Amino acid sequence: MIPLAPGLIATLYRAACLAELDALKPGNVHAYAPGHRMAVADFVASADASAPALARAGAGVGARVRDGVAATRAAVGQNTNLGILLLCAPQAAAAEAGATVADTLAGLGPDDSEAVFAAIRLASPGGLGGADRHDVAGPAPASLRAAMAEAAPRDRIARAYVTAFADIAQIGLPALAAARALGLDPAWCASAVHLAYLRAVPDSHVARKHGAEAAEALRREAETRLAGLDLAARPVAPLMALDADLKARGINPGTSADFTVATLFWDALAAAGAGLG
Template sequence: MGLAPARIETLYRAACLAELDALKPGNVHAYAAGHRMAVADFVASADASAPALARAGAGIGARVHGAVAATMTAVGQNTNLGILLLCAPLARAAERGVDLETVLADLDGEDGRETFAAIRRANPGGLGRAERHDVAQEAPASLIAAMAEAAPRDRIARAYVTGFADLFAVGLPALAAARTMGLDPAWSTSAVHLAYLAAFPDSHVARKFGLARAESVRAEAARVVAGLDLRDRPVGPLLALDADLKQAGINPGTSADLTVATLFCDALEAAGANLGRPRPNLE
């Protein structure tokens, strides 16, 4: 038995809002705006996108496209494409009462057309062009094939071909560890974001600034995190890193998107969804 769409909508909105309460260096959050965006833009985006993201019976592509359209109408800019691409499969799996592998295996040509249309409408920064499965062209028959093509350079695409391995290998363990340490929800969310930021080069940074710069951001984040105890609520050091990143125009948006998806996944599973675990040999 799957979860009711209304329940999924509530949990999705809560995950989006919880992510905004956490200090996430380089992103927009309650401690600091940035990149010409404010917390209010993301609150409005969560409210606008939630009904389409959780629409009863909708396919993954339709959820993404509808939610992107609602977001663009509400705030006039792309604030959540990555979040929606990650959360739509989670929402569909939870509603159907099946695992992620099942809904990803069921992706069809319509999902590809709707998803490509959503990406074109959102027009994310640094997208560039691709020799195959370029979003400016007609969508391929298999969305998974397009995601597999992009997976080596994009962690969100990689999620589609690994059963969301990063959530289960990085995000959810970081969240569980933070709770074990006694961190409150906001600092637990910071722990998840920092775990992603330190684990691998952020895809959004790599698209805009190159892989070498993304790796330098990852290494600096890992260095800062290694010297902190989040139980001390280290606002100062994290805000210093936040300011440095924003001064350079660097927004580790993929890490933030994965953080929202982690919170959403955790909430869905706590509500009774069985989303499964990724298959081995992911690299």
């Protein structure tokens, strides 16, 4: 593994964000359709605004998240990328240091906890609600990983912080490799990654907004409706039908989209020489 320059990290982060937007991702915002009162332009602006903070030289994980959220709020006035930043900041810090993500997460300190809790309060993600312990409305705990461990059973992004991003290794990267083996172009490879997450695990954003049962129901629905789908045939019509159906029901599988960006970012950093895992 080799340390990567902050400028390269910023470039690869922005590219991953834009590549995810090119993908047809049912229920999310993408190049084929807007949704949930957001458009592709909001996410492009968010990527541009947050990239410098995400890749700032020497910054801690928490500071990258907090400052990225603040820059995004200033640019677009809403939360478009809290999940993306939470997943990409440890990767960026690890890539700059020439370290693994696991070692980077193990080195998180109180400053990271303070900064991440501040970022969450600033972003005000939908459906967050309250918690008996480590509520973001209260003081940040000394250990960010302890807070993430408590939230892990109900939130895949929190779970990533205690599993060293196992979902990327077990779901995202294999789906990306399989799509490339089929000769799919980058946009359809990104679609394949998103659909893999959608089918494999209940989406945390859906669970926060609509409940755990609704998230599991969406996962089963995706399994059924996407069974046998040949992405090499560019199946726009059936995916757009699912997209319209989900948006009409107010269902936004945002965590699956966040993990798609994070998977593309991980792959790009690894290709550049980072040894993240």
